[in-house]
Amino acid sequence: MDGKRTIRIRAALFLAALSAVAACSVKEDRTECPVYVTVLTDRFVQQGLGEGMLSFAGARHIGREEVNFLSLLRRGYVQPCPRDYARVAVVSGLENYMIADEVVHVVPGMQAGLVWAYGESFSAYSDEYLVDAEPHKQYCLVKFLFDDSSVAPPDYVWRFRIRAECSGMNLYTLEPLEGDYSTVVGPNAVGEWYGVIPRQKTNNMQMDIFLPDAGSATSGRTDYVIDLGAKFAELGYDWTAEDLRDVSVKVGFTSATVTVSVLDWEGDDGYKNIEI
Numbered sequence: 001m002d003g004k005r006t007i008r009i010r011a012a013l014f015l016a017a018l019s020a021v022a023a024c025s026v027k028e029d030r031t032e033c034p035v036y037v038t039v040l041t042d043r044f045v046q047q048g049l050g051e052g053m054l055s056f057a058g059a060r061h062i063g064r065e066e067v068n069f070l071s072l073l074r075r076g077y078v079q080p081c082p083r084d085y086a087r088v089a090v091v092s093g094l095e096n097y098m099i100a101d102e103v104v105h106v107v108p109g110m111q112a113g114l115v116w117a118y119g120e121s122f123s124a125y126s127d128e129y130l131v132d133a134e135p136h137k138q139y140c141l142v143k144f145l146f147d148d149s150s151v152a153p154p155d156y157v158w159r160f161r162i163r164a165e166c167s168g169m170n171l172y173t174l175e176p177l178e179g180d181y182s183t184v185v186g187p188n189a190v191g192e193w194y195g196v197i198p199r200q201k202t203n204n205m206q207m208d209i210f211l212p213d214a215g216s217a218t219s220g221r222t223d224y225v226i227d228l229g230a231k232f233a234e235l236g237y238d239w240t241a242e243d244l245r246d247v248s249v250k251v252g253f254t255s256a257t258v259t260v261s262v263l264d265w266e267g268d269d270g271y272k273n274i275e276i
Contacts, residue, residue: 034080035124039131041069041077041090047135049116052092055171057102058082064099076130084123089171090133091117097168103177105168111183112167112198115139119172137243138174144185144193145250151191152251159217160185160193160249161208162228166200176201176239184218200239203229207249209258224258231260 039054050070056062056079063079069092079088087102096110106112116135142162146152167179176199185195197205207228212220237245250259 033083033127035083035086035127035129037079037081037086037088037124037129037131038076039079039088039090039133041067041072041133042074043132043134044069044090044092044116045073047116049092049135052090052116053094054079055089055091055102056081057087057172058085061101062086081124081129083125085121086124087119087121087172088131088133089117089119090135091115091171092135093139099171102171103168104171105177105179106181106198108180109182112139112181112196114141114196115169115198117169117171117174119170119174121172136174138169138199140197140199140237140244141246142185142195142197143246143248144195145248146193147252148250150193152187152193157211158209158223159212159220160195161210161218162195162197162205163208164197164200164205165202166198169199174199186217199244202239203232203237205229205232207258226258228260235260 037056041052041054044052051066051068053064053066054077055064058081062081065077067077081088089102091104093113093115094104096107096113097104097115098107115138117138118133118135120131120133122129122131143150144152144160146156161182161184164181165178166176167181168177169175170177178201181198183195185193187193205228207226208222209224209226210220210222212218232247237247248261250261252259
């Protein structure tokens with residue numbers, strides 16, 4: 001082999017090696033690869049919530065599953081999602097709700113559930129993404145008091161109907177969604193009276209005090225209609241709060257009056273009564 005041919009072969013091998021090195025130095029394009037999202041639900045367990053639903057979406061729906069939060073303790077739930085944009089929701093308390101795409105609404109005729117939820121939208125450019133889901137209270141519990149007792153007198157015959165203009169929410173943004181909401185409040189199994197109002201946009205709410213028809217607990221003659229929303233507004237109730245507060249409704253059956261009081265949902269009994 002002559003010297004010139006040897007030089008040409010060596011030069012070719014050198015160029016091939018340079019090309020290989022250059023190719024190895026180019027970072028892999030992973031834009032089409034999923035990001036593996038781990039959702040921690042330990043905070044839901046800490047809130048005393050054992051079960052719920054996880055839902056995932058990007059530009060369109062990805063997946064949804066009913067889960068046991070206790071089974072996910074310290075390990076979380078893993079779901080592949082689009083790398084550029086994705087959404088996740090963790091919700092508990094949807095027993096009386098119907099779900100369509102990314103919207104949930106109270107089933108007509110049912111009382112809203114005690115919904116705790118977390119929603120997040122994100123864009124992840126690494127292979128893994130961690131979501132530490134923190135539950136937030138999406139309902140106002142209305143506690144009825146009868147002369148400072150949670151149990152009505154045996155001869156109390158009226159029932160209460162709460163009406164509002166929002167009956168649903170977006171799973172991922174937790175924004176309240178319009179839809180007629182109506183629930184009737186009467187005594188539960190232990191004689192206590194509680195109503196539930198899902199998150200609202202405004203204080204457009206009414207409360208009917210009605211005398212039930214024979215054999216019915218949901219229909220009858222309405223004796224009083226109270227502008228419940230106006231009293232919420234007077235009390236400065238904040239429907240945009242991350243965690244909604246509860247309200248007590250005090251009923252004075254001797255003078256046929258009703259008072260509305262705001263009660264801190266964490267259990268602070270220092271609240272102010274306002275006469276309607």
